[in-house]
Amino acid sequence: MKLLVCGGAGFIGSAFVRRRLHQTADSIVVLDKLTYAGNLANLADIERDPSMAGRYRFVQGDIADPTIVVKLVTEADVDAVVNFAAESHVDRSILDAEAFLRTGVIGVHVLLEATRALAAERAANGKPAPRFLQVSTDEVYGSVPTGQSVETDLLAPASPYSAAKAAGELLVQAYRTTYGLDALITRGSNTYGPFQYPEKVVPLFITNALQGLPLPLYGDGLQRRDWLHVDDHADAIGAVLDRGEPGGIYNVPGTGERTNVDLTRTILAQLDKPWSLVRTVEDRAGHDRRYAMDGSRLAALGWSHQVAFEAGLAETVAWYRDHEAWWRPLLNADWADYYDRQYGKRLAESVPGA
Numbered sequence: 137m138k139l140l141v142c143g144g145a146g147f148i149g150s151a152f153v154r155r156r157l158h159q160t161a162d163s164i165v166v167l168d169k170l171t172y173a174g175n176l177a178n179l180a181d182i183e184r185d186p187s188m189a190g191r192y193r194f195v196q197g198d199i200a201d202p203t204i205v206v207k208l209v210t211e212a213d214v215d216a217v218v219n220f221a222a223e224s225h226v227d228r229s230i231l232d233a234e235a236f237l238r239t240g241v242i243g244v245h246v247l248l249e250a251t252r253a254l255a256a257e258r259a260a261n262g263k264p265a266p267r268f269l270q271v272s273t274d275e276v277y278g279s280v281p282t283g284q285s286v287e288t289d290l291l292a293p294a295s296p297y298s299a300a301k302a303a304g305e306l307l308v309q310a311y312r313t314t315y316g317l318d319a320l321i322t323r324g325s326n327t328y329g330p331f332q333y334p335e336k337v338v339p340l341f342i343t344n345a346l347q348g349l350p351l352p353l354y355g356d357g358l359q360r361r362d363w364l365h366v367d368d369h370a371d372a373i374g375a376v377l378d379r380g381e382p383g384g385i386y387n388v389p390g391t392g393e394r395t396n397v398d399l400t401r402t403i404l405a406q407l408d409k410p411w412s413l414v415r416t417v418e419d420r421a422g423h424d425r426r427y428a429m430d431g432s433r434l435a436a437l438g439w440s441h442q443v444a445f446e447a448g449l450a451e452t453v454a455w456y457r458d459h460e461a462w463w464r465p466l467l468n469a470d471w472a473d474y475y476d477r478q479y480g481k482r483l484a485e486s487v488p489g490a
Contacts, residue, residue, distance in 0.1 A: 139164045140214045142199050142247065143174070143221030147332045148271065148324070150178035152220065152370040153192070157182060159374070163191040167208055168221070169198045172470060173333040177462060199243035202250070209250035209266075210257065216267040216377060217251050219244065226275070226295045227335070227478050230421055233296035240300030241307070244270065248311045248319075255317060268308065268319040269377050274362075274387070276302040276323060279424035286430045287323070287385040294422045305385075312383045320380045322373055325390040325429060329366030329448065330455040334463055335474070338449075341400060342456045343463055345409045352479050353489055355419030357397035360426040362390035365443035375439040386437075387429040391445045400489075402446075406453045414489030417482035 139156070143149040144166030153164055168174045182188045197204035199221045209217060221243060223236040248268065255265045277285040278292030293299040305321055312319040328338040341351045372388040380386060394402075400414060456463060 137162045137215040138212065140167060140208050140212070140217045141165070142167045142217065142219045142243075143271075144168055145170060145174040145176055145178055145194070146220055147173070147178070147329075148327055148366055148369055148373075149220035150175075150331060151329065151366045152218070152373055153179065154182060155367065155370045156374060157188040157191055161191075165193045165195060165208060165212065165214070167195050167197055167199065167204070170196055171223070172466075173335075175331070175333070175466075178331045200238055200246055202246050205246050205250045206253070209247070210254045213254070213258075214266060215264075216269065217247055218269045218271070218373065218377060219247055220271045222271075222301065223297065226297045227420060228297075228474070230295065231474075231477060233300075236296050236300040237303075240297075240304045244304040244307050248307060248317065252311060252315050252317055255315075265318045267377065268311075268317055269373065269380075270304060270308045270319070270321045271373060272301050272305050272321055272323045273298065274323050274325050274389075274427045274429050275424065276305060277427065277429070280426050280428050284389075284428045284430040285387065287387055287433060294424050309383075318382045320376055320383070321385045322376050322388055323385065323429065324369050324372070324388040325364040325427065326361040327364045327366050327369045329452050330459070331462070332366070334466060334471075337396065337399070338403070338452065339456060339463070341403050342407070342453055343467075345404060345407050345413055346457060346460075348413070350415045350483060350486070351400060351404075351413050351489075352417040352483055352486065353396060353400060353414050354417060354423060357400065357416070357489070358395050358425075359423060360393045360395050360428075361399075362393050362428055363399075363445050363449075364388060364390035365441075365445075365448040368441050368443050371442070372434060372439050375434070375437045379437045384433070386434045387431050388434060389429045389431040391441050391443070391448075393426075393428060394445070402449060403453060406450055407457070411489060415483060415486035416489050417479065417486045
């Protein structure tokens with residue numbers, strides 16, 4: 137297939153591109169705006185590998201720009217659009233929501249319109265319709281006190297980030313219902329692994345611990361998340377792209393729930409760092425207490441986890457320890473400004489972790 141992968145220089149998107157080119161004969165065009173979390177270094181292995189480089193092209197651009205999107209979707213006559221592009225950090229959405237709405241709503245609309253135009257053109261020429269796959273998040277369900285979310289549950293997003301993702305999903309479903317677009321949605325659990333920008337809790341705590349800096353643990357640390365390795369997440373998206381039912385929504389669960397306290401203890405133990413680095417800080421506003429999803433619908437496509445949490449986290453810790461040359465340049469002036477806005481006051485008022 138010919139794929140347009142939007143946000144393909146980001147964390148999960150780049151994992152999908154690397155694995156897809158390695159596992160299939162597909163050709164991929166990556167469209168990425170290269171905001172702070174988009175990083176061409178994430179795709180460097182592809183450019184160095186002659187078996188993949190000839191089937192890969194990178195274009196810098198914004199999914200909310202119709203001029204670029206129409207050219208890449210319709211003129212290239214792609215077989216599928218896979219959209220990872222998103223502002224994805226809840227903390228940043230609380231500080232400034234506008235960018236999340238532009239990418240998560242306007243950008244999705246632009247992609248859908250271009251895909252709809254291509255579908256009409258292909259239908260007129262007797263060719264199969266292109267697929268559109270929107271990569272979303274378990275956070276659209278809101279906090280789940282007990283049990284597991286299923287794909288038919290009502291959405292109850294609690295942050296500007298998850299609200300933008302939910303709005304994007306509703307647009308995708310509307311285009312499926314109104315225009316018959318061959319559209320699918322995946323909802324992934326909290327994802328971890330190599331190449332993740334250090335604002336998220338796993339790489340933040342690893343890189344802070346490596347530097348001997350405090351680990352800012354929100355509230356009582358008993359928020360629960362179901363952790364999913366990035367390779368499993370990427371392969372699940374591939375399975376949905378290849379075998380998903382048109383209009384289908386698929387949860388991508390992790391391999392087991394952990395509290396943030398348990399996660400922190402495991403990271404520190406693997407780095408042989410003391411608990412004294414942990415600081416209890418003011419909790420995030422509207423912090424969801426728990427996420428959990430049922431993955432039966434995805435399992436029916438033949439997908440299953442390949443990376444256990446314990447092994448995957450140990451591999452991730454080792455990767456950051458061995459790849460300081462990747463993450464150290466990211467801790468620049470923009471990072472310092474964000475970190476101070478998000479954690480400066482919190483850390484000044486923090487107490488030692490319990």
